[in-house]
Amino acid sequence: MKICITASGHGLDARVDERFGRAPFFVLVDPDTMQHETIANPAMDAGQGAGIAAAQSVAQKGVNAVLTGFVGPKAYAALQAAGIAIYDGLSAGMEVKTAVKNYSDGLLRRSTGAQARKGSAGRGRS
Numbered sequence: 001m002k003i004c005i006t007a008s009g010h011g012l013d014a015r016v017d018e019r020f021g022r023a024p025f026f027v028l029v030d031p032d033t034m035q036h037e038t039i040a041n042p043a044m045d046a047g048q049g050a051g052i053a054a055a056q057s058v059a060q061k062g063v064n065a066v067l068t069g070f071v072g073p074k075a076y077a078a079l080q081a082a083g084i085a086i087y088d089g090l091s092a093g094m095e096v097k098t099a100v101k102n103y104s105d106g107l108l109r110r111s112t113g114a115q116a117r118k119g120s121a122g123r124g125r126s
Contacts, residue, residue: 003029003103004058005096006068010038012097016090018069021051027096028061031104034097051075059084067099067108076114086111 006023007014012034017023022044029036039061043053051071055078058066065085069092079086087108090099102108 001031001065002061002063003031003065003067003100004061004063005029005099006041006066006090007038007096008092012036012095012100014038014096016067016069016092016094016096016099018090018092020066020068020071021046021054021075023054023068026054026058026061028058028063029096029100031100034100049074052078055079055082055084065103067103070115071111073114076111088115 005027006017006020007025007027008017023041024044025038026041027036027038041054042057043050046053051074055075059082063084065087066079067087067090069090070088071086088111089109
């Protein structure tokens with residue numbers, strides 16, 4: 001099992017980034033062993049299509065679930081098509097290791113659909 005947590009930095013002590021498509025980093029974690037690796041999000045600065053490109057990137061890494069604050073409609077569809085479960089509603093102040101623990105403890109809610117970030121207009125929604 002491998003989960004992806006959107007993050008503003010490297011490793012388990014990094015803070016969660018609420019954005020999926022525009023998060024600077026993805027921390028990939030095996031929740032059973034806590035083995036992890038951090039990868040840069042190659043789509044972070046994309047002019048458009050960041051969510052889709054980010055979804056493709058994590059799918060290529062064999063991720064089974066994404067933990068984030070919110071996922072835009074195109075990224076949501078791409079993750080669903082790849083068979084990746086989405087857990088949203090994480091806050092930016094949370095550490096990655098806390099998000100993993102909450103996931104393991106069954107405390108996170110599985111997403112029921114895409115969201116748009118309040119006050120967003122295009123960039124930053126994916």
